[in-house]
Amino acid sequence: MDYNKIELPLTARSRTDGDSYNPLGLKGNKKIKEILIDAKVPREKREKIPVVLDQKGIVWLAGFRIAERVKITDNTEKILRIDYKAD
Secondary structure, rough: EEHHHOOOEEEEEEOOOEEEEOOOOOOEEEHHHHHHHHHHHHHHHHOOOEEEEEEEEEEEEOOEEEHHHHHOOOOOOOEOOOOOOOO
């Protein structure tokens, strides 16, 4: 993620009903529930996947795509890398 586009602090939580964001490479928002269903993530595992947020909203669904608004570009000077290791 482009560190300079992030509004600190970052927090992590489980998904809530209606959560959506604009994943990298997609036009417009998509509900997290739909992303997880499309990826065939079993229902019992969906609540365990962290949602990472800054002060503006969701920046990453752990293990999936970052948000379009924090993507790395040619103008990026500082990068934030977050690793996620699923059970």
